[in-house]
Amino acid sequence: MATSLPRRRRKMESAIEWLLAGAALAAILTTLGIAAVLVGESLPFFRSVSLWRFLTDTQWTPLFADPRFGIGVLLSGTATSSLVALAVAIPCGTALALFLSEFAVGPLRESVKPILELLAGVPTVVFGYFALDVVTPLLQKAWPALPGFNLLSAGLVMGVMIIPYVASLSEDALRAVPMSLREGAYALGATRLQAAWQVVFPAAFSGVAAAYVLGVSRAIGETMIVAIAAGQQPRLTLNPFEPAATVTTYIVQVAKGDVPHGSLGYRTIFAAALALFLLALTFNLAADWIRRRQRLRGRIS
Amino acid sequence: MTDRARLKARIQRAKQLERGFLLVAWLLLALLAAVFAGLFVSMLQTAWPRLQPDFFLSFASRRAAQAGILAAWVGTLVLMSITAAVAVPLGVAAGVYLEEYARQSRLTTLIEVNIANLAGVPSIVYGLLGLGLFARLLGFGASALTAGLTLGLLILPIVVVATREAIRTVPNAIREASYAVGATRWQTVWQQTLPAARAGILTGIIIGLSRAIGETAPIVTIGAVTFIAFLPPSPLSPNFPFISFDWVWSPFTALPIVTFDWTSRPNADFRANAAAAALTLTLMTAAMNGAASWLRYRLRRRQRW
Known part of the structure; x- marks a missing residue:
């Protein structure tokens, strides 16, 4: 019984428990730290630039003599590159997930997974180099008018980068579907593809949707590929054939240069990051909510 | 018919x-x-002329043909050791707490949701945390310490999740046997559960570090410089107490930053350098991922329960 333990031992046990709990609280402290830094540095910014102007202005020229702060300009670049990336990552990721969970068995699966893991392990700065030096020249052969920096090549490479991520998360969801559903479909004479597409996929849809949403959050937060390959000029556009800056590009660009600490230019990166953080947080919470709802509904009946 | x-x-x-x-x-x-x-292949082709020993043994230079990555790879090693020193104890402790100690409560749920969320926060946002908190507020500047702390927090969720999964695979019979011979909870965790889960935890740590090694955006954001022509001070000092932590405060550069810098130069001479640095970085992460895969494979084969 615990009471028969020597006193010192018992004290040590509870001290250790507190220490471990402290480590777990570090996660909460990190989130609070992020929120505090972003809000703390953005507040002075929003005192000199109204939130309304921040959200509605159609120009982003914070370092000019006549500064304008329309975050929509940067968001348009983020949206365009992310849409291109998702147009690649969602269909390919879904197809691969279906293939891995419903068709590939045993040794085949074991040999396919490392390809995905290799791709997932490539640092994003290397993908950026790839987009600028390999993919853009290839695309320029098809469209000679394509500028050297463009959202298309950055988006395509970003899509390839996200494929393994979407595929492995969706595959987990597909695998969780009970075998009896597949067996029911086979008993009715379905082919494996019919069972996969008409029974397993709809049954796993919330898990798959959560994977898509996490893919979106990955895409909007991706920095190095766009910073290297998409150009750094802020431009209000949804045309992937143009160069444009994204929210993340702008932050890197300013942080890399020498903007004096405490200036309005320095604070813009925190305001931009706050917008990015809130956007990513929304998508992450949405994914979490979708998954939790699925778990509440319990087993598929 | x-x-x-x-x-x-x-x-x-x-x-x-x-x-x-x-x-x-x-x-x-x-x-x-x-x-x-x-x-x-394209990296290898472009990088080939630069893949000489002196590329790895020289400092940065304005002339592409003389520039090397000595400071960068040493900086990357320094960064990784600080990152591991932050993320491993914190992450494993948090994982142990959540699996072995925490009761089902609002706070526990909050911590869990929080960790899931942190895993999805864009890495550049961590860079701004490092810039605002470690570099400016605590005054660590653009040092290796700032970058290591930032990357440590960045991979914390990976280590926590891997630790929890590894601990969950340890069968309860092992814990019960330990309690039955009179061990306390901590003795059980330290002498039975953690050793039984160590391969899984190690895999998670390696995967986390291989993610950290390639992260560029956060360390560019905290203001790391690219042009460094010296190595950090040695951790061994000739005077008492013979160990010095000056290297932690030293300005640093790292492989991903150098790759980014060379890639974004308009000068074509630096293309080969960029490719060579990118190749080195890719090989390093691939080696780490390979080690993790191998560990996982061996683990699955040797599992006795």
């Missing part, structure tokens, strides 16, 4: 569709493998 023919045609079509899907899936896999191979 026509019914039967129609049914046959339908089955035929379903089978064809399935074959079509399989073809597409295989093509997709081949394409992905080709992308990886293309990336690798």
Whole structure:
């Protein structure tokens, strides 16, 4: 019984428990730290630039003599590159997930997974180099008018980068579907593809949707590929054939240069990051909510 | 008879569709493998003339042909040791707490949701945390310590999740046997559960570090410099107490930053350097991922329960 333990031992046990709990609280402290830094540095910014102007202005020229702060300009670049990336990552990721969970068995699966893991392990700065030096020249052969920096090549490479991520998360969801559903479909004479597409996929849809949403959050937060390959000029556009800056590009660009600490230019990166953080947080919470709802509904009946 | 023919045609079509899907899936896999191979070959081709010993043994230079990555790879090693020193104790402790100690409560749920969320926070946002908190507020500047702390927090969720999964695979019988011979909870965790889960935890740590090693955005954001022509001070000092932590405060550069810098230069001479640095970085992360895969494979084979 615990009471028969020597006193010192018992004290040590509870001290250790507190220490471990402290480590777990570090996660909460990190989130609070992020929120505090972003809000703390953005507040002075929003005192000199109204939130309304921040959200509605159609120009982003914070370092000019006549500064304008329309975050929509940067968001348009983020949206365009992310849409291109998702147009690649969602269909390919879904197809691969279906293939891995419903068709590939045993040794085949074991040999396919490392390809995905290799791709997932490539640092994003290397993908950026790839987009600028390999993919853009290839695309320029098809469209000679394509500028050297463009959202298309950055988006395509970003899509390839996200494929393994979407595929492995969706595959987990597909695998969780009970075998009896597949067996029911086979008993009715379905082919494996019919069972996969008409029974397993709809049954796993919330898990798959959560994977898509996490893919979106990955895409909007991706920095190095766009910073290297998409150009750094802020431009209000949804045309992937143009160069444009994204929210993340702008932050890197300013942080890399020498903007004096405490200036309005320095604070813009925190305001931009706050917008990015809130956007990513929304998508992450949405994914979490979708998954939790699925778990509440319990087993598929 | 026509019914039967129609049914046959339908089955035929379903089978064809399935074959079509399989073809597409295989093509997709081949394409992905080709992308990886293309990336690798193009890097190797561009980098080839620069892959000499002196590339790894010289400092940065304004002349592309003389520039090397000595400060960068030493900086990357320094960064990784600080990152591991932050993320491993914190992450493993948090994982142990959540699996072995925490009762089901609002706070526990909050911590869990929080960790899931942190895993999805864009890495550049961590860079701003490092810039605002460690570099400016605490006054650590653009030092290796700031970058290591930032990357440590960045991979914390990975280590926590891996630790929890590894601990969950340890069968309860082991814990019960330990309690039965009179061990306390901590003795059970330290002497039984953690050793039994160590391969899984180690895999998670390696995967986390291989993620950290390639992260560029956060360390560029905290203001790391690219042009460094010296190494950090040695951790061994000739005077008492013979160990010095000055290297922690030293300005640093790292492989991903150097790769970024060389890639974004308009000067074509630096292309080969960029490719060589990118190749080095890719090989390092691939080696770490390979080690993690191998560990996982060995673990699965040797598991006794």
